[in-house]
Amino acid sequence: MNTENPVRLLVVDDEPHIADLVATVARYEGWQAVTAGSGEAALAKAAEFVPDIVVLDLMLPGIDGFTVLDKLREAGTAVPVVFLTAKDATADRVAGLTRGGDDYLVKPFSVEELMARLRAVLRRSTNQAKAAVLRVGDLTLNEDTREVARDGKPADLTPTEYELLRYLMRHSPSVMTKAQILDHVWEYDFGGRSNVVELVISHLRRKLDTGDEPLIHTVRGVGYVVRQAAR
Incomplete structure (x- = not known):
């Protein structure tokens, strides 16, 4: 756990119990976590909070998760995004990765697996070897x-x-x-x-x-x- 520079996690889900569960577990690990219940709220929170990683549902009120990701990328942020959604069709998985997502987890899900995937994505995005x-x-x-x-x-x-x-x-x-x-x-x-x-x-x-x-x-x-x- 890094208490000086904790991971900043944004959880976007229109089901408050899911968003709160993920955020609570992340906080238990020493991360900073905030939640958003819609696409518009997600974009506002992302601009304000500047997360290190995002958990993003696809089916959201207002703009959907794919559009949220597109707008984040258009704004110039390369923040890693892990989709967490009930949409389990292969086409949705492919679309999620093709649009620039870094991982895709289907509901119902294990919080332990989600956290493991978040840590893996963070390692991929931040691990740097000495000048090579x-x-x-x-x-x-x-x-x-x-x-x-x-x-x-x-x-x-x-x-x-x-x-x-x-x-x-x-x-x-x-x-x-x-x-x-x-x-x-x-x-x-x-x-x-x-x-x-x-x-x-x-x-x-x-x-x-x-x-x-x-x-x-x-x-x-x-x-x-x-x-x-x-x-």
């Missing part, structure tokens, strides 16, 4: 500043995209399996839904490989690797 720049071809990743660039052009990555890319670049030119990626990037059991790896890989390719020599490769039946193609 990883390079593969013209792709660079600065572990000190968390800046990523391709041919000198900055790339805006979510915390999860950054952590997956860093993991692959650290092990380049070795091929990493989906199981290894899930274990080292997500740091908890993702229930076998390894398609989340494919989803984040596709996001990285759109941001880093478009119009350039591909550096992110799929090795069929094995996994993924970041490396230059053999000449």
Whole structure:
């Protein structure tokens, strides 16, 4: 527990008992936690409280959770967001991650699992190694500043995209399996839904490989690797 710089958590849910439960457990761990019951209230609280991480329901009165996330990103904040919702369709999960969310948990849920996921997302978004720049071809990743660039052009990555890319670049030119990626990037059991790896890989390719020599490769039946193609 860090009492000098506690984690600042914003819990957004229109069911007060759920929001209060999550906030209470977070406070017990030494975090600062505030709640909001609507999309509009969430945006106001985010501007005022400046959270380190957000738990966000999808189905909210007024603007929904997806719109809240869009507006947060439009405002320039990269705060990690974990969706907590009753919507359990695969399309909703994919949409949540595609829109820039960092994790997705379905109700009913275990508070212990939610807190474990929040801690994992925070580790991914704040863990920094001492000044080190990883390079593969013209792709660079600065572990000190968390800046990523391709041919000198900055790339805006979510915390999860950054952590997956860093993991692959650290092990380049070795091929990493989906199981290894899930274990080292997500740091908890993702229930076998390894398609989340494919989803984040596709996001990285759109941001880093478009119009350039591909550096992110799929090795069929094995996994993924970041490396230059053999000449």
